[in-house]
Amino acid sequence: MRAPLHLTLALALGLAAVAPQAASAQGHPQTRQGFWFNGGLGYGSLGCQDCGSREGSLSGGLAIGGTLSQKLLLGVGTNGWTKSEDGATLTVGTLTALMRFYPSATGGFFLLGGVGLGQVHAEVSGFGSGSETGVGALLGLGYDFRVGNNVSLTPFWNGFAMSSSETDANVGQLGLGVTVH
Numbered sequence: 627m628r629a630p631l632h633l634t635l636a637l638a639l640g641l642a643a644v645a646p647q648a649a650s651a652q653g654h655p656q657t658r659q660g661f662w663f664n665g666g667l668g669y670g671s672l673g674c675q676d677c678g679s680r681e682g683s684l685s686g687g688l689a690i691g692g693t694l695s696q697k698l699l700l701g702v703g704t705n706g707w708t709k710s711e712d713g714a715t716l717t718v719g720t721l722t723a724l725m726r727f728y729p730s731a732t733g734g735f736f737l738l739g740g741v742g743l744g745q746v747h748a749e750v751s752g753f754g755s756g757s758e759t760g761v762g763a764l765l766g767l768g769y770d771f772r773v774g775n776n777v778s779l780t781p782f783w784n785g786f787a788m789s790s791s792e793t794d795a796n797v798g799q800l801g802l803g804v805t806v807h
Contacts, residue, residue: 654772654773654774654775655732655772656728656731656732656733656734656770656772657696657807658693658696658699658728658807659693659807660692660693660807661690661691661692661693662690662691662692662693662699662701662805662806662807663688663689663690663805663806664687664688664689664690664703664780664803664804664805664806665686665687665688665689665803665804666686666687666780666782666801666802666803666804667684667685667686667801667802667803668685668686668782668799668800668801668802669682669683669684669685669799669800669801670682670683670684670685670707670797670798670799670800671797671798672707672709672716672718672795672796672797673795673796673797674793674794674795674796675794681709681716683707683708683709684707684708684709685705685706685707685708685797685799685801686705686706686799686801687703687704687705687706687784687799687803688703688704689701689702689703689704689724689726690702690703691703691724691726693807695731696728696731696732697727697728697729697730697731698725698726698727698728699725699726699727699728700723700724700725700726701723701724701726702721702722702723702724702742703721703722703724703740703764704719704720704721704722705719705720705722705764705784705786705797705799706718706719706720707719707797707799713750713751713752714748714749714750714751715748715749716746716747716748717745717746717747717748718744718745718746718747718788718795718797719744719745719747719762719788720740720742720743720744720745720762720763720764720786720787720788721742721743721744721762722740722741722742722743722762722763722764722786723740723741723742724738724739724740724764725738725739725740726738727739734769734770734771734772734778735767735768735769736767736768736769736770737766737767738764738765738766738767738768738782738784739764739765739766740763740764741761741762741763741764742761742762742763743759743760743761743762743788744759744760744761744762744763744786744787744788744789744790744795745757745758745759745760745762745788746758746788746790746793746795758790758792758793759788759790760788760789760790760791760793760794761788761789761790762786762787762788763786763787763788764784764785764786765784765785765786766782766783766784766785766786766799767782767783768780768781768782768783768803769781769782770805770807776806776807777804777805777806777807778804778805778806778807779802779803779804780802780803780804780805781801781802781803782799782800782801782802782803783798783799783800784797784798784799785797785798785799786799
């Protein structure tokens with residue numbers, strides 16, 4: 627449980643230390659305009675209020691939206707986590723309206739937040755399946771490293787969660803995405 631948290635903190639501190647040098651060394655300026663798209667994959671750590679421990683597995687997300695200014699992007703996104711083991715599959719996901727905020731109009735560092743719907747889906751081979759839908763939320767951060775005029779490699783950390791009257795789930799994501807501006 628502590629290893630993913632330490633890895634996340636180390637990545638965030640590393641990005642903060644490297645970001646100013648990377649921005650000045652980039653041959654492609656950080657311009658944002660029009661529509662944007664992001665897709666990413668990585669590791670996710672799932673937990674819940676009454677869980678005894680966290681579970682790790684594949685996690686990812688997709689988002690699309692429009693640019694309001696060099697500092698503010700709005701859009702819609704989905705984030706998910708899934709794990710299959712011994713004939714059982716558990717999936718947690720969110721669909722949120724989101725805001726991507728860049729503190730510097732010329733920098734690549736951003737903060738991400740969103741609210742919407744969340745769902746937990748469980749399926750056991752031979753027994754059936756069930757789902758719970760409720761409120762979903764997302765908080766995250768990342769950095770766009772420009773590799774082309776309109777393309778960035780984007781390491782990110784996201785935390786997303788869902789809560790309903792019957793259950794809850796939360797996921798910490800660490801991964802790498804591609805952003806097209």
